[in-house]
Amino acid sequence: MSGRVGLLSLPKLDARIPQWSLDSLEFRKCPLCQGDNRPALLRPDQLPVAYCGTCGLWYVSSLPPSEEISKLYRGYRFSFRPRDLSLSYANKLLADGDAMTHDVRLNRLSALSGSLEGKRLLEIGCGCGELLVGALHRRASVFGNDVSPESCRFVGELLHIPVCEGPLSAVAFEREFGQMDIVVMSNLIEHPVEPLATFESALSVLKPAGLLLILTPNGGAASDQPSSASQWVGFRVDLEHLQYLSARTVSTLAAKYRCDIEHLETFGYPGLQGIDRLPASSFAANRSLKGLIKAQLKKSDRVRKVVRTVRAFRSPDPPDPRCGTYHLLTVLRKRSGAERDPGSRLDSAT
Ligand SMILES: [Zn+2]
Numbered sequence: 519m520s521g522r523v524g525l526l527s528l529p530k531l532d533a534r535i536p537q538w539s540l541d542s543l544e545f546r547k548c549p550l551c552q553g554d555n556r557p558a559l560l561r562p563d564q565l566p567v568a569y570c571g572t573c574g575l576w577y578v579s580s581l582p583p584s585e586e587i588s589k590l591y592r593g594y595r596f597s598f599r600p601r602d603l604s605l606s607y608a609n610k611l612l613a614d615g616d617a618m619t620h621d622v623r624l625n626r627l628s629a630l631s632g633s634l635e636g637k638r639l640l641e642i643g644c645g646c647g648e649l650l651v652g653a654l655h656r657r658a659s660v661f662g663n664d665v666s667p668e669s670c671r672f673v674g675e676l677l678h679i680p681v682c683e684g685p686l687s688a689v690a691f692e693r694e695f696g697q698m699d700i701v702v703m704s705n706l707i708e709h710p711v712e713p714l715a716t717f718e719s720a721l722s723v724l725k726p727a728g729l730l731l732i733l734t735p736n737g738g739a740a741s742d743q744p745s746s747a748s749q750w751v752g753f754r755v756d757l758e759h760l761q762y763l764s765a766r767t768v769s770t771l772a773a774k775y776r777c778d779i780e781h782l783e784t785f786g787y788p789g790l791q792g793i794d795r796l797p798a799s800s801f802a803a804n805r806s807l808k809g810l811i812k813a814q815l816k817k818s819d820r821v822r823k824v825v826r827t828v829r830a831f832r833s834p835d836p837p838d839p840r841c842g843t844y845h846l847l848t849v850l851r852k853r854s855g856a857e858r859d860p861g862s863r864l865d866s867a868t
Contacts (some may be wrong), residue, residue: 519553522557525558525559529754530750530754530774531793531794532757533793534796535757536598536758538582539582539583539586542582543565543581544580545579545580546577546578548568548572548573549575549711549713549760550771551570551575551770553573555569555570555571555579556579559744559753563757566578569742569744570754573767574738574763574766575761575763576747576753576761576764577760577761581711581760587712587760589686591666591758592666592774593666593713594665594666595669596668598797599797600797601645602646603672605676608672614789618648618652621652623702623704624653626683626731626849627700627702631699631700634658634700635656635700636657637658637759638661638695639658639660639661639699640660640661640691640700640702641660641662641701642686642703642716642719642720643664643706643709644664644669645669646672646673647669647672650677650679655845661679661682661695661754662680662682663681663682669835670683677738685724686719686720688718688719688722689722692722698723699728701720701736703717705733706734706742707763708734708760709760713832717775721747721775724852725852726852727851727853729780729851730851730852731849732763732768732850733845733846734845734846736765736784736843736844736845737752737763738784738843739752739843740753740762751790751844755790765846767786768782768848776852776853778850778853779850780850782846782848784844784846784847785845786845787839788844830843
């Protein structure tokens, strides 16, 4: 507790605040290079964040008990971030070949690999499988992995995509499904307690010259100074995040794991609409009278058109994502014939 005294405390913004056992926090070194850094800021969930000058990473520097973190992710799509996991949603995804036409991740991967047709693609942390279905529509051969049992059931049973549940074991995955041309980690690397293990697993299942796409909040937008970092909205939203990579972090990782950076960009804004309200469980909402009436109305084409028109008038144009810097998207290429040097250390980067 005493480690938090005197830290710059950030005001609440996101209504979803995990309830951590603050009396049981454990100090954490930089999860990428083991650098020993003092915390600089206190998030609204009372967890301290520190900056690692060695690898350019902002990270939560005292962790709640691991069981509390695992529990949050086990029911992630069920309670913390409720999603529609119904058969009708699965069928809608599978039927809509145009839904992901403008997806920046799939478009960057298509551009870098010529085409996704015939490519073997794994998404680690696949959630409800929207990206996988998008890749399927581009004729890729897709595989999923997630720690949430509800997500895996949805992806495996309703989308009929091969999926493995739990933290990815590279050896077990490769034994069952073989090596991949592409691995995607979209909004994932900011979550695990040991992000380096996740990164290493992703590289392990990639073929030589395969592509690893990482999309994550851009910690580089926070700068490296606590006074300006305190203005960054990323430390006040999505408080399940445990680390925030920057372009410098990506560059350090690429150098140490012998990858080439094929693509690096920042764009967009955090989703703040409705963030000050707690989410209703999709299951509870579907069972309520209001949910039933809404579901019936949604079946009418005329009602759907009216709702779309009203929304178009009510919502102002969204800001141009190219002007924002909230997301960091990078694509690394695993070098052919160059495996990771097991003796390499991130903190010896030059
Ligand atoms: Zn570090």
